[in-house]
Amino acid sequence: MKADLQKNEQRILLFSVFILSLCGIIYELVLGSLASYLLGNPVQQYSVTIGVFLSSMGLGSYLSRYITKNLIKAFVRIEIFLGLIGGISVVLLNYFFSFSVSFYMLHVFFLVVIGTLVGLEIPLLTRILKSYGALKDIISNVLTLDYIGGLGGSLLFPLILFPYLGRYLTSIFVGVINIAVAVIVIVKIVDYSRRKLDLSLAFASLIILLFLAVNSDWVTAILNKKMFYDDIVFSKRSKYQEIVLTRSGDDFRLYLDGSLQFSTSDEYRYHEMLVYPPVMICGGRNISVLVLGGGDGLAVRELLRFKNVLHVTLVELDEYMVDLARNNSTLKTINNHSLSNERVYVVTGDAYDYLTKNSLKYDVIIADFPDPHDETVSKLYTDSFFKIVKRSLKSDGVFVTQSTSPLFAREAFWCINNTLGTVFKNVIPYHVFIPTFGDWGFNIGMDRYIKPGEIDESANSKFFTKETFKAAMHFPPDSDVVKTEINKFNRPILYLYYLKGWKNSDY
Numbered sequence: 001m002k003a004d005l006q007k008n009e010q011r012i013l014l015f016s017v018f019i020l021s022l023c024g025i026i027y028e029l030v031l032g033s034l035a036s037y038l039l040g041n042p043v044q045q046y047s048v049t050i051g052v053f054l055s056s057m058g059l060g061s062y063l064s065r066y067i068t069k070n071l072i073k074a075f076v077r078i079e080i081f082l083g084l085i086g087g088i089s090v091v092l093l094n095y096f097f098s099f100s101v102s103f104y105m106l107h108v109f110f111l112v113v114i115g116t117l118v119g120l121e122i123p124l125l126t127r128i129l130k131s132y133g134a135l136k137d138i139i140s141n142v143l144t145l146d147y148i149g150g151l152g153g154s155l156l157f158p159l160i161l162f163p164y165l166g167r168y169l170t171s172i173f174v175g176v177i178n179i180a181v182a183v184i185v186i187v188k189i190v191d192y193s194r195r196k197l198d199l200s201l202a203f204a205s206l207i208i209l210l211f212l213a214v215n216s217d218w219v220t221a222i223l224n225k226k227m228f229y230d231d232i233v234f235s236k237r238s239k240y241q242e243i244v245l246t247r248s249g250d251d252f253r254l255y256l257d258g259s260l261q262f263s264t265s266d267e268y269r270y271h272e273m274l275v276y277p278p279v280m281i282c283g284g285r286n287i288s289v290l291v292l293g294g295g296d297g298l299a300v301r302e303l304l305r306f307k308n309v310l311h312v313t314l315v316e317l318d319e320y321m322v323d324l325a326r327n328n329s330t331l332k333t334i335n336n337h338s339l340s341n342e343r344v345y346v347v348t349g350d351a352y353d354y355l356t357k358n359s360l361k362y363d364v365i366i367a368d369f370p371d372p373h374d375e376t377v378s379k380l381y382t383d384s385f386f387k388i389v390k391r392s393l394k395s396d397g398v399f400v401t402q403s404t405s406p407l408f409a410r411e412a413f414w415c416i417n418n419t420l421g422t423v424f425k426n427v428i429p430y431h432v433f434i435p436t437f438g439d440w441g442f443n444i445g446m447d448r449y450i451k452p453g454e455i456d457e458s459a460n461s462k463f464f465t466k467e468t469f470k471a472a473m474h475f476p477p478d479s480d481v482v483k484t485e486i487n488k489f490n491r492p493i494l495y496l497y498y499l500k501g502w503k504n505s506d507y
Contacts, residue, residue, distance in 0.1 A: 010132040012188050016181050017125055017142050020079075021149025022156065023174045024118040027086050028053045029157045030171050031114070034090055035107055037167075037242075037257055038097050041499050042374045052108055053115040060119020067124065072189055075124045076198050079182035082117040084205040087175020089114065090167050091212060091219060122146060163239040168220065172213045179205050233330065238320035245330060252330060253436075254296060256321075259370065263436040264334055267298060270402075272464040273432045273472065274442060275302040278364045278398040279309065281450055286310050287363035290392065292351040292380075294368035295321035297335030303366075304341055305460060312344045313362075319348040351380065355388045365389055367401035371498060372412065378492035381416050385489075386423040386445065399424070399445045406431050406479040407439040409501030415484040415494050420445040422486055430472035431479070432463075439479065 032049035036042040067074045089110045097103055122142060129138045161170040183202050186195055212219055220235065230246035230253065237243070244255040254261040262270065279287070288311040291299050295316035303309050316322050325331050326339045339346060347354060351369075367389070372378040379385060381401070389399055401420075406413040406429070413429070420427045424445035431441040475481070487494035 009189055010129065012184060013125055013129055013132075014141055014145055016185065017122065018145040018149040018152070019177060019181055020118070020121050020125075021146045022153040023086075023178055024057075024121070025150045025153030026157050026161065026170065026174050027089075027114050027118065029154070029162075030090060030167050030174075031093075031107070031111060033162065034093060034167050036374075038093075039104075041495075042376070048108075049111060052111040053118075056112045056115025057119030059112075060116040060121075061123050062119075063116070064120050064123035064127075067120075071124055071128050072185065073194065073198065075121070075128065076182045076185055077201070078117055078120050078124070079178050079185075080198070080202050080205050082114065082121075083175040083178030083182070084208065085110070085117070086114050086178065087172045087205075087209045088212065090171040094168070095222070166237040166242075169213060169216055172209050175209050176206060176213075179209070234324075234328065236320070236324075238318050240318045241321075243321065243324065245328075247330075252334060254331075256370070259373075260436065261296065262298060266435050268462045269432055269434050270437070270440060271298045271302045272461050273430070273440075273469075274368060274400060274402060275299055275366060276461060276464045277428075277430070277442075277469055278366065278400045278444060279303065279306055281398050281444075281446070282308075282363055284308055285363075288360075289313070289364040289366065290315070290362040292355075292365065292367045292369065293317075294366070295325055296331065297325040297338040299366060299368050300341075300344055301335045301338040304336075304338055304343060310343065312341075313347060314339070314344060315347045315349060315351050315354045317348070317350055322346055322348060352385065352388070355385075355392055358392050360392065361394045361397070362392055363394055363397050365393055365397065365399045367399070369402065371404045371409075372416075372487075372492075372494045373498055373502075374495055375492050378487065378495040378498075379489060381419065381494050382487050382489045382492065383419050383422050386420055390423055390445075390447075396448055397446065401443055401445075403429075403441045403443045404498060405437070405439050405501075406441040406475060409498050410479055411482055411484050411497035412494055412501050413441045413443075413479075414482050415487050415497050417443050417481075418484050419487045419494075425449075428473065429475070430469065431475065432468075432472055 028049060031053070032046045035045035035049060039045055093103075093107060093110065096106055126138060126142050129142065132138070157170070161173065165173060179202050183199065186198055186202070221232070230248040230251075232244060233247045233252075234245035235243070241257045242255075244258075246253045246255070250264070252264045279289070286308050289303055289309055291303070291312060291314045293316065294300065294314065295318055297314075300312055300314055303312050314322075322339060325335055332340070338344060351367075367380065369380045370377050372381050381403075386399075393399060401416065403413050403416040417427055417429045420443050425447045426445070426449050428444040429441065430444075431439055434440050484497065485491075485493045
């Protein structure tokens with residue numbers, strides 16, 4: 001009977017190893033993704049997060065030697081504290097967010113505390129399990145389950161937890177699991193002392209986390225209010241990004257992962273300058289257009305003003321964004337129901353993948369991608385990507401891409417220009433002032449030459465004219481041409497130029 005009881009306790013403790021390893025890797029991923037979301041530069045944020053977290057685990061492993069008595073009780077209290085502090089970490093970091101050194105120190109503080117507690121777990125469990133069997137078997141079992149748990153957490157977070165729960169609820173969910181492990185150990189380990197006290201601590205912590213989970217909408221509204229000054233009229237996490245729509249009077253603004261995408265007060269300047277030049281370069285002939293990105297439907301709205309645009313294909317990664325642009329009353333009013341127009345065909349998927357498999361030829365291709373703020377997005381501005389874009393263009397086709405600010409990210413803008421120049425014979429850089437964004441740039445690539453005065457000017461525009469376009473091609477000394485490297489798939493230098501340029505900007 002005693003042997004069966006010990007075997008049951010051993011199974012519980014070994015299963016705890018698997019669960020706690022899974023939780024530990026998820027904490028690391030949650031904090032890394034949060035830092036990337038709030039501060040940008042994912043490569044740097046994940047590198048710092050992993051480095052600090054792993055070194056803190058090492059610190060925890062070292063400190064475990066000083067715990068010599070009541071190992072099970074120490075383990076349980078570590079789990080309760082880890083569950084509570086890990087569960088509320090995302091809430092507190094969001095609430096105290098600022099672009100200051102103090103916030104970064106708070107982020108590192110949570111990494112150190114959580115990493116140290118995670119580092120304490122395995123050494124303590126190994127020492128506890130030593131009394132249940134041969135040390136070589138115990139170490140083998142513990143390390144095996146630890147590594148499998150790490151794999152489970154690294155798959156569970158990006159495939160299920162993050163897309164469907166988001167960071168906030170994921171951190172609470174994992175915290176609850178930690179505390180649940182503590183409760184199971186308290187209840188199932190026969191010789192556990194001071195059971196009532198530790199159960200009280202566990203249930204008090206669970207109540208705090210469950211309160212935050214049940215009131216997630218209310219807490220999220222408070223956190224969003226800290227992030228956004230205007231009234232929030234819509235907020236939702238899709239599989240790929242956080243979508244927030246705000247309103248201040250007649251001005252609506254769309255934010256994706258905290259980055260402003262447009263303001264209705266001046267977005268027409270951006271979208272007219274993005275869409276009109278390539279379409280007008282084609283003259284009055286009938287054309288087909290491919291739009292990459294731009295799931296809000298605003299670029300498509302401008303294209304539909306041209307009668308000679310017979311067909312528009314929109315490729316957007318986020319299906320939820322497309323659905324929102326089609327069905328949200330505010331957004332479909334802003335985009336003039338563009339994504340429901342019979343001339344528009346929408347494809348949900350990756351632009352790179354679409355172009356790789358595409359066999360059609362387009363007269364105009366428009367890239368309305370996010371800024372190249374990280375290595376992932378930067379691949380959409382590489383010479384490799386521009387080559388597959390060119391493959392989908394007709395011989396006299398025109399390609400245009402938004403290219404960030406030539407004033408605030410001067411090297412990034414001209415890096416895009418120089419990279420396009422390795423693929424297209426003629427590259428036309430131009431820029432426009434947009435009040436909510438500042439000075440903003442674009443680049444046109446094509447294999448033919450045309451003078452600005454030769455373009456058609458038949459559109460009913462608010463801002464764009466021939467003279468506007470001619471003036472837009474003039475760059476003052478503080479944003480004029482600079483020498484840069486070419487942005488390549490295996491060496492995406494662009495995002496480093498981008499981060500360097502925007503680091504000291506007030507926009």
